[in-house]
Amino acid sequence: MQEPLLGAEGPDYDTFPEKSSPSPGERTRVGAPQNKRVFLATFAAVLGNFSFGYALVYTSPVIPALELSLDPDLRLTKTQASWFGSVFTLGAAAGGLSAMVLNDLLGRKLSIMFSAVPSAAGYALMAGAHGFWMLLLGRTMTGFAGGLTAACIPVYVSEIAPPGVRGALGATPQLMAVFGSLSLYALGLLLPWRWLAVAGEGPVLVMTLLLSFMPNSPRFLLSRGRDSEALRALAWLRGADTDIRWEFSQIQDNVQRQSTRVSWAEARSPHVYRPIVIALLMRFLQQLTGITPILVYLQPIFESTAVLLPPKDDAAIVGAVRLFSVLIAALTMDLAGRKVLLFVSGYAMGWGPITWLLMSEILPLQARGVASGLCVLVSWLTAFALTKSFLLVVNAFGLQVPFFFFAAICLVNLLFTGCCVPETKGRSLEQIESFFRTGRRSFLH
Numbered sequence: 001m002q003e004p005l006l007g008a009e010g011p012d013y014d015t016f017p018e019k020s021s022p023s024p025g026e027r028t029r030v031g032a033p034q035n036k037r038v039f040l041a042t043f044a045a046v047l048g049n050f051s052f053g054y055a056l057v058y059t060s061p062v063i064p065a066l067e068l069s070l071d072p073d074l075r076l077t078k079t080q081a082s083w084f085g086s087v088f089t090l091g092a093a094a095g096g097l098s099a100m101v102l103n104d105l106l107g108r109k110l111s112i113m114f115s116a117v118p119s120a121a122g123y124a125l126m127a128g129a130h131g132f133w134m135l136l137l138g139r140t141m142t143g144f145a146g147g148l149t150a151a152c153i154p155v156y157v158s159e160i161a162p163p164g165v166r167g168a169l170g171a172t173p174q175l176m177a178v179f180g181s182l183s184l185y186a187l188g189l190l191l192p193w194r195w196l197a198v199a200g201e202g203p204v205l206v207m208t209l210l211l212s213f214m215p216n217s218p219r220f221l222l223s224r225g226r227d228s229e230a231l232r233a234l235a236w237l238r239g240a241d242t243d244i245r246w247e248f249s250q251i252q253d254n255v256q257r258q259s260t261r262v263s264w265a266e267a268r269s270p271h272v273y274r275p276i277v278i279a280l281l282m283r284f285l286q287q288l289t290g291i292t293p294i295l296v297y298l299q300p301i302f303e304s305t306a307v308l309l310p311p312k313d314d315a316a317i318v319g320a321v322r323l324f325s326v327l328i329a330a331l332t333m334d335l336a337g338r339k340v341l342l343f344v345s346g347y348a349m350g351w352g353p354i355t356w357l358l359m360s361e362i363l364p365l366q367a368r369g370v371a372s373g374l375c376v377l378v379s380w381l382t383a384f385a386l387t388k389s390f391l392l393v394v395n396a397f398g399l400q401v402p403f404f405f406f407a408a409i410c411l412v413n414l415l416f417t418g419c420c421v422p423e424t425k426g427r428s429l430e431q432i433e434s435f436f437r438t439g440r441r442s443f444l445h
Helices: 024-031 037-056 059-067 078-105 108-114 116-127 132-160 163-188 193-199 201-211 218-223 227-238 245-257 270-288 291-296 298-303 311-336 338-344 353-362 365-397 400-420 429-438
Strands: none
Touching: 037 108, 037 116, 037 132, 037 163, 037 201, 037 227, 037 291, 059 078, 059 163, 059 193, 059 291, 059 298, 059 311, 078 108, 078 132, 078 291, 078 365, 108 116, 108 132, 108 201, 116 132, 116 193, 116 201, 132 163, 132 218, 132 353, 132 365, 163 193, 163 311, 163 353, 193 201, 218 227, 218 245, 227 245, 245 429, 270 291, 270 353, 270 365, 270 400, 270 429, 291 298, 291 365, 298 311, 311 338, 311 353, 338 353, 338 400, 353 365, 353 429, 365 400
C-alpha cells in the first residue's frame, strides 16, 4: 500500500516526510519571490490572454457596424450575426482539444508561442475580409488560438509561480483578458472595424518575442528528464541568491512519482478523477453564468435597452469595471482565499479569475496537460451553445428570459462552491495534490 504523502497532522506538517523540512527562513525564500524575473515570464505569457480577451469581444462593436454595411457581401443578417458571434467558441473548443496533446508534447511555453500562428492569421483574414466566409474563418482561427492559450497559460503560470504569490499571478490571465476586452471597447470608439483587427496583431507579436527569452516550466522539463535544464530554469525564475534546493527536490519527487501518463485504471482513482471532475464542473458552471454571450453581444444588448449613454460608451464602462474588479481579486485572493471570493464577489472578482486559477492548481500533474485541455473543451462547447442560442432566445422571448436563467445558475454555483471546492491559498502544487491523494482535512485549515 502506498504511504500517504502527508506527514503528521498540524500546521507544520511536511508534504514529503522523507525529506528534511525547510527552516522558516527557507520557507520564506521559497514562498515569496526574491527575483522579478518570474513576473516578467508571467507577463510574457499572459499577453496571450490579452489577445484572447480582445478577440472574444471583437464582435461587440463590429456586428452593429456590419449590420448597416453598404457592401452586400459583408452585411450581416440576424442569423449570420449569431454565427459570427458564436463561431469563436467553436474555435476555442478546438484549441482546447489540441491543448490536450500540445501541452505535454511541446510544453506549456512552446504551445503558447504556437498559438500566435492562428491568431495572427485570423486577424489578417478579418482585416482584409471581402466576404462572410473570411469573417467566419478569421473568427474561428482567433478562437482556436484563444482556446489553446486558455488551456496552456494558467498551467504555465501556476508552475513557475512561488506559492506565496501564485494567487496574484494566477489571476493575471483573467486580468489581461479583461484588459484586452477593455482595449477593444476603447479602440472601438475610435477605429473602424477593419483597423480593430489590424490592432489585434500587435500583442501577438510582442508575446512571441518576449516568450522566446523565457524558460520552460521546471515541472515540464523534469517530466521530460531534462533535470539540469529544469534546475537552471528554476534558478532563473527564483534568482541567484535564493536557495531553491528544497523546492526543486519537492518538485522532483512529485514528478518522479508521476513519471508515466495516467492510465484508465489510474483515472478511476479518486485522487485523479476528483480534482478533474471539480475543474470540469467549475468550467461548465462558469460558462452557464452567461458571461460569454453577454460579452460577445454587449453592445447589441445595450442597444435593446433604454440606457442613457451610447451603447459603445456603456460597453467601455463595463470593461473598465471588470478590469477594476479583477485587479481587486488579484490583490486579495492570496489574503482572503479563493473560496471567500467565490462566495462574496461577482463574476469579475470570483468566478472569472479564480476558476482558471483553481483549475491550474488542483489538476494532477500526471494528467494536467490533457485535463486542462479537456476543461477548455467543455467550457467552450458550453459557451458555443449559449452564444449561438442567445440572440434567438432574446428575439423569441425577450431579454429577461436568459438573464433569469443566468441568475439561477449563480445560486447553483454557491452550493457547488460550499460543497466541492477546496481552499488552496498558500499551498504548493505538491501539497494540493497530496490532499486529493490522502484526503487529509487538515490540509484545509
